Amino acid sequence: MNPNSKAITADTLPNAEEPMGLPVFDINMCAEDMDKMAANAMKASYFLKAISHEGRLMILCHLASGEKSVTELEELLSARQAAVSQQLSRLRLEGLVTPRRDGKTIYYSLADDRPKQIMEVVYDLFCREK
Amino acid sequence: MNPNSKAITADTLPNAEEPMGLPVFDINMCAEDMDKMAANAMKASYFLKAISHEGRLMILCHLASGEKSVTELEELLSARQAAVSQQLSRLRLEGLVTPRRDGKTIYYSLADDRPKQIMEVVYDLFCREK
DNA sequence: TGTATAATTCACATATTCATATTAAGTTGT
DNA sequence: ACAACTTAATATGAATATGTGAATTATACA
Numbered sequence: 515m516n517p518n519s520k521a522i523t524a525d526t527l528p529n530a531e532e533p534m535g536l537p538v539f540d541i542n543m544c545a546e547d548m549d550k551m552a553a554n555a556m557k558a559s560y561f562l563k564a565i566s567h568e569g570r571l572m573i574l575c576h577l578a579s580g581e582k583s584v585t586e587l588e589e590l591l592s593a594r595q596a597a598v599s600q601q602l603s604r605l606r607l608e609g610l611v612t613p614r615r616d617g618k619t620i621y622y623s624l625a626d627d628r629p630k631q632i633m634e635v636v637y638d639l640f641c642r643e644k
Numbered sequence: 645m646n647p648n649s650k651a652i653t654a655d656t657l658p659n660a661e662e663p664m665g666l667p668v669f670d671i672n673m674c675a676e677d678m679d680k681m682a683a684n685a686m687k688a689s690y691f692l693k694a695i696s697h698e699g700r701l702m703i704l705c706h707l708a709s710g711e712k713s714v715t716e717l718e719e720l721l722s723a724r725q726a727a728v729s730q731q732l733s734r735l736r737l738e739g740l741v742t743p744r745r746d747g748k749t750i751y752y753s754l755a756d757d758r759p760k761q762i763m764e765v766v767y768d769l770f771c772r773e774k
Numbered sequence: 775t776g777t778a779t780a781a782t783t784c785a786c787a788t789a790t791t792c793a794t795a796t797t798a799a800g801t802t803g804t
Numbered sequence: 805a806c807a808a809c810t811t812a813a814t815a816t817g818a819a820t821a822t823g824t825g826a827a828t829t830a831t832a833c834a
Contacts, residue, residue, distance in 0.1 A: 551705050554770040555698050562696030562766070567791090568689040575681055584812070597793065599812055618801055618811065631765050636692070639758055640684040697822085714781060727823055729782055748780050748831050776834090783828070791820070800811070 564608045565632060569593060570601045573622075574629045577611060581623035694738045695762060699723060700731045703752075704759045707741060711753035 565571055569591060576582055576590050588598050602622060605611045612625045624630065695701055699721055706712055706720050718728050732752060735741045742755045754760065 550771050551767070552702060555702050555705070558766050558770045559696050559698040559701050561770070562692055562701070563791095566689050566692030566696045568685050569792095571689050571692070572682060572685050575685075585810095594793080595812075596795080596814090600792085600814090603813075620812075628769055631769065632762070635761050635765055636688050637681070639761065640688045640691070641680050693821095699822095715779095724824070725781070726783085726825075730822080733782075743781095745781095745831090748778095750781065777832105778834100779830100779832080781828100781830080784826085785824100786826105787822100787824085789820100789822075791818105793816105793818080795814105795816075797814070798812085800809100802807105802809080804806090804808105 561608065561628075564604060564610065565629060567601065567604075569597065570605055571633075571636075573598070573601060573605065574610065574624070574633060577622060577624050578630060578633065581614065581621045583619040583621050585619065587622070691738065691758075694734055694740065695759060697731065697734075699727065700735055701763075701766075703728070703731060703735065704740065704754070704763060707752060707754050708760060708763065711744065711751045713749045713751050715749065717752070 565574060572591055573587055576587060582590070584595065584598055584602065587602075588595050591598060602611060602613075606613065609625055610629050611622045614621045614623065695704060702721055703717055706717060712720070714725065714728055714732065717732075718725050721728060732741060732743075736743065739755055740759050741752045744751045744753065
């Protein structure tokens, strides 16, 4: 992705001490792995942007306990229908939620467990501890 | 936070089946826990916004392998110094990175393991699998 | 001192993102 | 089928965020 990305290895970097015990994602991840990371950084940031919206985050939280209709989400978030619908369309575009029509109402549910993996960490960081 | 949030419990909701085996963050999390989540949703979304920027995400990735100076980050990201500095100030404001001055140069490092916890998941989602 | 280097901050232009209003589609009752 | 109502999706303008270049601060060295 980056044309002039210099080949930087662990030994060329100053102050590259081994700081903490937690498994980061491989301390020795440099050069090749870093390019892979850079290549995926755009996708990752786009994904994170999708879930970093307060309303969308709450939608994902509510969907984690089972599918909900747009009206239900509207009440749960106490937001206007148009706003909820727009946020859902963003999540739909990202492939995070899938709609299911049943008569008049459309039920949304989580498409896979990606959002759950993230939310689990976020929940730990902001709701459990501290 | 939400004045007119109705007390919605599991049994009042239709289609609230127990869908998946993965430990979400407690399937039975409703009412009280949900309010707690809503109260923290703003903080969480603010935090996620901070790391959902491609440049800032890359900065955190690079800092995961040890502290770096602003100039080093500037080269690693091939971005302008002012831009990197502003991104760092956002991360500093969020308490994710800490500066250390050594002569002319300022070295940045991760302040705690919050970003690492998130990035580990992000890395798994966007770099390892798939 | 004066100059050079490193990093931050300011001001502005631009691009994204968000909320309100409008439109389209679906359902019910007569 | 036609109206009346409900539900969802789409566009418009307003607010927010981001990058750039110039000015500012801080440190080192001659």
